[in-house]
Structures are given as C-alpha cells and as structure tokens.
Amino acid sequence: MDSNTLLFFLFSLFIGALLGAGAYFFLSKGKSVKSTTTTESTVLVERIEKVFKVVMAEGYFTEIYNYQNDKSIWNLIKDKKKALLIAKAKVLVGYDFSKMRYHISETDKQMIVDFFPEPEVLSMDTDYKFYDIEQGWLNRFQTDDYTSILNEAKQTMNEKALQSDLPRIATNQVQLMMFQLAATMNWKIDMQLPEGNKKELEEFSTYRPTDAGVDSLKWKSE
Numbered sequence: 001m002d003s004n005t006l007l008f009f010l011f012s013l014f015i016g017a018l019l020g021a022g023a024y025f026f027l028s029k030g031k032s033v034k035s036t037t038t039t040e041s042t043v044l045v046e047r048i049e050k051v052f053k054v055v056m057a058e059g060y061f062t063e064i065y066n067y068q069n070d071k072s073i074w075n076l077i078k079d080k081k082k083a084l085l086i087a088k089a090k091v092l093v094g095y096d097f098s099k100m101r102y103h104i105s106e107t108d109k110q111m112i113v114d115f116f117p118e119p120e121v122l123s124m125d126t127d128y129k130f131y132d133i134e135q136g137w138l139n140r141f142q143t144d145d146y147t148s149i150l151n152e153a154k155q156t157m158n159e160k161a162l163q164s165d166l167p168r169i170a171t172n173q174v175q176l177m178m179f180q181l182a183a184t185m186n187w188k189i190d191m192q193l194p195e196g197n198k199k200e201l202e203e204f205s206t207y208r209p210t211d212a213g214v215d216s217l218k219w220k221s222e
Contacts, residue, residue, distance in 0.1 A: 053122050054177075055094040056170035059161060063087040065153045071139040079136030085128060085149060089157050092123040093166040095174055109187045115197055119167040119174075119204060121158050128153065171204040 068082035099117040104110070128150055135141050182189050193201070 052097040053094060054097060054174070055092045055122055056119070056173040056177075057093045057166045059091045059093070059164060059166045061089045061091060061157055061160060063089070063153060063157055063160070065149070065156070067149050069139065069145075071136070073138065077138075079139035081135035081139045081141055081145075083133045083141070083149065084131040085153055086131060087129075087153050087157060088127045089154075089161075090125040091121055091157070091161040091166065093119050093161065093170045094122045095119060095170070096122070109185075110190050111182065111187060112190045112192050114192060114194075116191065116193060116201060118200055119170040121161055124154065124158065124161075126154060126157070167204050171201070 063086070065085040065087060066082070067085065068080060070078060070080045072078050096117055099115075100113065101115040102111055102113045105112060130146075133141065178189055
C-alpha cells in the first residue's frame, strides 16, 4: 500500500469517526431532552348561598361582533386595530323565587301572591373565538381590550336574550308549573299584585307558544 492510499484510508476513517460521533451525539441529545409541564391550581370557596331559582326556558344564540378602534396621532398618522369576535351562548331564563312575596291562607287553601318577579337570565354558558385580528404599530391590543370586548359582547347577548321570546316562554311555563302543582294539592293561587307589578308582567303573558291547559293569570288588584 503506497503512502497516498494509506493517507486516503486514514482520512476516510477520521471522517467516518466524526460523522458517527456527531450522529451519536445528536441522537443521545434528543433522548436526553425532556419536556416537563407543571401546573398549580388553587380553588377558594368565597361563599355558598341557598337559592330558589328555576329554569323555565333555554335558548341558543350566535353573535358576530365587530370591533374597531382608530387612533390619530397629530392628525398625521392614523393607526387602527380591529377584530372579529364570534360568540356562541346557551342562555337559561327563569325565575328567582326568593324575590317573590306571598302569604298563605290555610282556611281556604290559597296562596296569595303579593309580588311576582320578572323572568331573568339565570345562566349564560359562552364560547368566544377571535378572528381577523389586525393592529397597528402604535395602536395595539392590550389585555384590557380583550376583557372589555368580551364583557360588551356578553352584555349584548344578555340584552338580546331578554328581547327574544325566552321570557314569554318562561312565563308560560311558570304558570303551568304553579297552577298544576297547586291543583294537585287542592290549593288555589290568587295573584293580588300591585298595579305596577301587574303591568310589568302583562307583556310576558301575551305570548303562549304552547297550550298549557291553564287559563291566563287573572290579576286581582288590591
């Protein structure tokens, strides 16, 4: 074997050793890299309250909310940020019976209602997603911006739910529940509401999507 062949052979061994060591180092490093995720949660119970809230209607809503904010700097530079929010919500409407005022007449088996609350949104389960977020160099989204957008979108959803037929359906359902429950116990319900309370609830008693088999509430003024 001449000197050139020997040098080539030794050089090939050296290159092969380097490649082998590099491959071993790369593979062993990949195996040695570990990803560890640590989470910590603290749950504090602030208070527990007894409630008497009954759900009477359930509705599903989708809201498309466009947000845009324009900022002008010295009337020379205009910078804007905008976002598209799509919100889906399941809204539960019913009554908080702890707000109802009544008294009992056991002699003639009557429950006299002196004040009846309006239907209200008892729960709202929401799911929000942001799309098409654009922001400028100076006018950028901050954490408070997202919080404000979500709060405003939730408030709008709450208002739309109360403007829908959910409150009327809830009123129809609560009439059915109250009168049928009283009838099973041979009791009667007498709605002796003040004029103001009566007018507040009359608008919710005009829509009856189903025939509940119960006469409309007969208001009896004091």
